[in-house]
Amino acid sequence: MLGLGLQPDLTLGKHWKSSTKLSRNHIKYPEQLITKACVHVSLTAVRVNSWSKPALSLSPAFSPSPLSPVGHAMLQPALLQPVVCLIGTAAITDTDCVCLLSAVCCLPLRRETEWPGRDGSSYCGWSTQLARRAHQVIWYIRIYADRTMATALRDETRPQIWLTILTWSTVLIMVGGEIFTSSLKVERLVQEERTVLDELKQYIDHQYDRLKDLSSFYTDRVKELNLQDSSKTPEVLQHPNAVYKAIKRFSSDYALALGENLESFRRTVATAQVPFEADHGDIRGATLSLLRLQSVYQLKAVDMAQGDYLGYRGPPLSPIDTFELGQLAFSESRLNDSLDWLNVTLSLLSHFSAKASSHLSPAHVKALMGRVHLYGGNDYMAQGLYDEVKFTDPSGGDTLELSKELLDRPRALLPKQQDYFQNFSRLCSLDNVLHVPNPAHPTMVCRYREALLPYYLFKEEILSEQPFASVIYNLTSDIEADTLKNHVKNQLVRGRVGDTATSFVSDIRTSDLSWVWDSESSTAANISLRIKHLTGLETNQDPSAGPASTEAFQVVNYGLGGHYEVHVDPFEDDATIEQVMENSGNRIATVLLYLSDVTRGGSTVFTKAGMAVAPVKNMALFWYNFRPDHQLDYLTYHAGCPVVIGHKWIANKWIWTAGNTFRRRCALSPQASQLDIERDMRKSYRPLEPR
Numbered sequence: 253m254l255g256l257g258l259q260p261d262l263t264l265g266k267h268w269k270s271s272t273k274l275s276r277n278h279i280k281y282p283e284q285l286i287t288k289a290c291v292h293v294s295l296t297a298v299r300v301n302s303w304s305k306p307a308l309s310l311s312p313a314f315s316p317s318p319l320s321p322v323g324h325a326m327l328q329p330a331l332l333q334p335v336v337c338l339i340g341t342a343a344i345t346d347t348d349c350v351c352l353l354s355a356v357c358c359l360p361l362r363r364e365t366e367w368p369g370r371d372g373s374s375y376c377g378w379s380t381q382l383a384r385r386a387h388q389v390i391w392y393i394r395i396y397a398d399r400t401m402a403t404a405l406r407d408e409t410r411p412q413i414w415l416t417i418l419t420w421s422t423v424l425i426m427v428g429g430e431i432f433t434s435s436l437k438v439e440r441l442v443q444e445e446r447t448v449l450d451e452l453k454q455y456i457d458h459q460y461d462r463l464k465d466l467s468s469f470y471t472d473r474v475k476e477l478n479l480q481d482s483s484k485t486p487e488v489l490q491h492p493n494a495v496y497k498a499i500k501r502f503s504s505d506y507a508l509a510l511g512e513n514l515e516s517f518r519r520t521v522a523t524a525q526v527p528f529e530a531d532h533g534d535i536r537g538a539t540l541s542l543l544r545l546q547s548v549y550q551l552k553a554v555d556m557a558q559g560d561y562l563g564y565r566g567p568p569l570s571p572i573d574t575f576e577l578g579q580l581a582f583s584e585s586r587l588n589d590s591l592d593w594l595n596v597t598l599s600l601l602s603h604f605s606a607k608a609s610s611h612l613s614p615a616h617v618k619a620l621m622g623r624v625h626l627y628g629g630n631d632y633m634a635q636g637l638y639d640e641v642k643f644t645d646p647s648g649g650d651t652l653e654l655s656k657e658l659l660d661r662p663r664a665l666l667p668k669q670q671d672y673f674q675n676f677s678r679l680c681s682l683d684n685v686l687h688v689p690n691p692a693h694p695t696m697v698c699r700y701r702e703a704l705l706p707y708y709l710f711k712e713e714i715l716s717e718q719p720f721a722s723v724i725y726n727l728t729s730d731i732e733a734d735t736l737k738n739h740v741k742n743q744l745v746r747g748r749v750g751d752t753a754t755s756f757v758s759d760i761r762t763s764d765l766s767w768v769w770d771s772e773s774s775t776a777a778n779i780s781l782r783i784k785h786l787t788g789l790e791t792n793q794d795p796s797a798g799p800a801s802t803e804a805f806q807v808v809n810y811g812l813g814g815h816y817e818v819h820v821d822p823f824e825d826d827a828t829i830e831q832v833m834e835n836s837g838n839r840i841a842t843v844l845l846y847l848s849d850v851t852r853g854g855s856t857v858f859t860k861a862g863m864a865v866a867p868v869k870n871m872a873l874f875w876y877n878f879r880p881d882h883q884l885d886y887l888t889y890h891a892g893c894p895v896v897i898g899h900k901w902i903a904n905k906w907i908w909t910a911g912n913t914f915r916r917r918c919a920l921s922p923q924a925s926q927l928d929i930e931r932d933m934r935k936s937y938r939p940l941e942p943r
């Protein structure tokens with residue numbers, strides 16, 4: 253690929269039959285290329301896929317050569333008119349113009365660093381004289397544009413038209429634009445008009461076809477929307493397949509339908525302040541989420557494809573969806589899962605009409621299966637599949653890869669194994685109930701926990717004595733929970749992991765979050781106070797009253813298959829600890845508020861302590877992150893399981909050392925548990941009688 257120094261992918265149409273890209277092989281005769289580029293590329297068949305600033309990388313060694321008669325014919329100024337105005341209106345710099353001109357006509361370009369200054373001394377490697385010409389043309393165009401119908405042309409025709417103008421103006425630059433000096437030139441120009449009009453006709457046909465497709469996409473979507481009850485949208489979007497499909501629709505279906513006009517359409521939608529933001533990263537994230545659900549909950553690909561997740565039903569997946577799941581599973585070295593998805597794809601393809609799956613053939617799928625087998629060490633199966641597809645799909649990407657890999661014999665991939673994973677998956681897969689390690693133990697009780705204020709009585713269930721963890725029901729009201737959610741709904745950002753200074757976005761944590769300080773919301777302040785009464789720990793955030801004892805509420809909303817892998821809450825890296833210790837210390841305790849119920853999945857599990865807590869709206873999960881002897885308690889390793897069905901919202905409240913040194917007292921003996929401390933410390937507890 254010549255590269256052309258442009259991001260746009262210049263794709264030639266019918267006139268360059270088999271060749272779809274301007275490649276080196278086409279450049280035997282530069283003049284011929286220029287002419288073809290001018291006539292064919294510019295007027296009809298150019299597709300500009302992305303339209304960003306040129307990133308120059310090439311340097312085909314051609315110098316401009318004199319033009320053929322066809323080239324001359326294109327100098328007809330009248331044909332410039334409809335397109336000229338755009339360069340005046342578009343935000344394109346002179347430099348970009350010239351480099352684009354160069355690119356279209358394959359003039360020599362050098363690196364980006366050599367882009368010209370305004371003096372025109374070095375225009376992408378052009379001679380000064382040529383550069384000056386370029387300036388003249390662009391200047392002319394801009395002046396001209398001011399006087400013409402800049403607004404008459406629709407945004408969506410811009411890319412093609414840009415190329416037209418660029419090509420034409422290049423020709424002007426190169427020949428000096430002086431056709432009036434020769435009757436022969438004018439005659440040739442007029443004689444070639446038919447060719448130009450033929451090209452224009454092709455261009456118009458292409459636009460018609462494109463709009464026809466776009467319009468049928470529109471009608472189909474409207475029909476589908478009309479069949480749906482919008483009040484049920486949140487309910488529908490509880491199911492992973494429905495979410496997956498919605499994400500795909502916004503990140504790829506619209507993109508495919510709009511083609512090169514996607515960006516300008518996005519801008520139009522943005523002015524109406526309507527969200528329309530999904531992109532390719534979202535598809536990858538969504539696909540990974542389905543794979544995560546599959547592995548954590550040990551789901552079968554065939555069930556998921558039918559929309560069956562642990563008995564909860566939703567829309568089915570298409571063969572393209574299942575194929576993409578197989579592809580991603582392969583790239584994640586999950587070979588068995590990949591084969592499952594590809595087998596499902598083959599079986600779906602045999603049921604779908606050829607039209608519905610026109611982009612995907614069984615041979616295509618089998619070639620990838622061959623590669624998966626090869627990486628799994630099963631050369632025999634791989635060879636067999638290759639023999640099957642080498643005639644039916646010889647040029648398919650995976651067929652070519654497979655044929656290479658059969659010779660190279662890649663080393664077999666071993667499945668990735670994380671040791672904590674088994675326990676994590678087991679605990680997440682329990683039915684959505686409380687699961688405690690030792691329910692028969694006498695201290696595992698329900699109790700009314702009295703607070704500092706006598707009229708507060710919290711319903712508490714102790715889950716574990718070491719580490720101390722309990723749940724408290726109805727710590728908030730529905731109104732309070734919804735107020736916290738509403739407070740953040742326009743300010744959610746992707747959650748990060750790691751210590752403050754070095755935090756990063758990762759697949760370890762797939763959720764959005766925001767913070768609510770007590771000073772911003774009376775609801776937050778009230779709940780903080782309640783937590784103070786409940787735990788007996790200071791929750792002050794007012795700086796005038798000393799170092800803060802808590803962070804703001806961290807309100808978190810999980811997305812498709814949203815999860816948080818196993819971690820502990822306190823800061824662990826020395827630098828961060830040193831920094832926070834100076835002020836507020838570390839996170840000695842966590843209060844995790846559930847702001848929603850979750851139909852299936854989404855439990856908080858303690859992988860070492862063997863506990864699982866299923867979300868219940870308004871319930872709080874409370875635990876100490878440090879043992880009574882003040883060592884970080886690694887039994888508090890915990891995780892948020894992937895959400896299967898429903899929407900999960902939580903709010904974290906982390907309580908710090910500051911202000912709590914004497915509230916969370918040391919134990920009287922090294923073996924003492926938190927309950928022992930509490931017994932000693934707060935006589936207000938009801939005695940814990942053995943059952």
Ligand SMILES: O=C(O)CCC(=O)C(=O)O
Nearest residue numbers: 816855856891892902904
């Ligand atoms: O979502 C959950 O259940 C756990 C969240 C968590 O551990 C955290 O945000 O630190």
Ligand SMILES: [Fe+2]
Nearest residue numbers: 819820821890
């Ligand atoms: Fe956590």
